[in-house]
Amino acid sequence: MHGLGNDFIFLNLIDSSKYDLQALAIKLCNRNTGIGADGIVLILPSEKADIRMRIVNADGSEANMCGNAIRCFAKAVYESGAISKESFTIETFAGTIIPELITENGKVKAVRVNMGEPHLSRAEIPMLGVNGTVINETLKIGAETFLITSLLMGVPHTMVFVDDLDQTEIIAIGKQIERNPVFPKGTNVNFVQVLNDHEIKVRTWERGAGSTLACGTGSCASAVASALTGQTGKQVTVHLALGDLYIEWIDNTVFMTGPATNVFSGEIEI
Numbered sequence: 001m002h003g004l005g006n007d008f009i010f011l012n013l014i015d016s017s018k019y020d021l022q023a024l025a026i027k028l029c030n031r032n033t034g035i036g037a038d039g040i041v042l043i044l045p046s047e048k049a050d051i052r053m054r055i056v057n058a059d060g061s062e063a064n065m066c067g068n069a070i071r072c073f074a075k076a077v078y079e080s081g082a083i084s085k086e087s088f089t090i091e092t093f094a095g096t097i098i099p100e101l102i103t104e105n106g107k108v109k110a111v112r113v114n115m116g117e118p119h120l121s122r123a124e125i126p127m128l129g130v131n132g133t134v135i136n137e138t139l140k141i142g143a144e145t146f147l148i149t150s151l152l153m154g155v156p157h158t159m160v161f162v163d164d165l166d167q168t169e170i171i172a173i174g175k176q177i178e179r180n181p182v183f184p185k186g187t188n189v190n191f192v193q194v195l196n197d198h199e200i201k202v203r204t205w206e207r208g209a210g211s212t213l214a215c216g217t218g219s220c221a222s223a224v225a226s227a228l229t230g231q232t233g234k235q236v237t238v239h240l241a242l243g244d245l246y247i248e249w250i251d252n253t254v255f256m257t258g259p260a261t262n263v264f265s266g267e268i269e270i
Helices: 021-029 067-079 170-178 216-228
Strands: 006-012 039-044 051-057 090-092 095-104 107-116 134-141 144-153 155-161 188-196 199-206 210-212 235-240 243-250 253-258
Touching (some): 006 067, 021 039, 039 067, 067 095, 067 253, 144 170, 144 216, 155 170, 170 188, 170 210, 188 216, 199 216, 216 253
Parallel strands (some): 006 039, 155 188
Antiparallel strands (some): 039 051, 095 107, 107 253, 188 199, 199 210
16 A cells, blocks of 8 residues: 555554564565565554554664554555444554544545644654754754754654755755764654645655655644744645645644555465
8 A cells, every 4th residue: 555655565463473573574665576665564453442553664663653654554444344433543652543534435535644742842852952842953964054843743753944855865865864863763854845834845754764755744744843933834735746645733733634545455475
């Protein structure tokens, strides 16, 4: 499945204790010798919610949450019959996530997800330094200096505002910021071009996956950062490489609405 090009291999109700999930993700996500994906997603039973999601990135690291994967997950469990409700709870390592399905003739056309609250303090991100918010702060990478805004949106995100995304070297800069020592757990890096007070363009260097076509939590974090820096309102359309997400920041809760797409299903020998 993919959410605007951010693609995942869904494994339904496997016994995760029987597998080395790090090795499995690296093997299956290889785009030349495996299936190819940004990560694997496990659909599991939950004692805390209606159902549970685990996600392992293409490099074998485990993610707390992923916005595009959540939309795909919600569509997958509903259309398979595992969940019959159009609003339900999903257990993740980042807490309980609540999607609302927009359906037509039994098929999911879009998913609106309550992504929870953005956490703005440096300690929560986490990021080294004197605690407080990280808004338009200077970060030096080699000979270059960038203004960054960082926050936790389930996972850590750092935003760099640029004048022209097409002229920005996302891979080189993203990799350096992701691994900068100031972020002890690393960070996702979002390059944001503000178009007007209700539209932004975003490209993401994703921690553990590299350059991706879309990032749900990154889109949410970018919308929050755009509002925090006074460049947009709290409701924005985020233009990604293959389509749009609609992000709302209401009463300190972030909502994300967007599509999820099935690509194929099958079996593979591992």
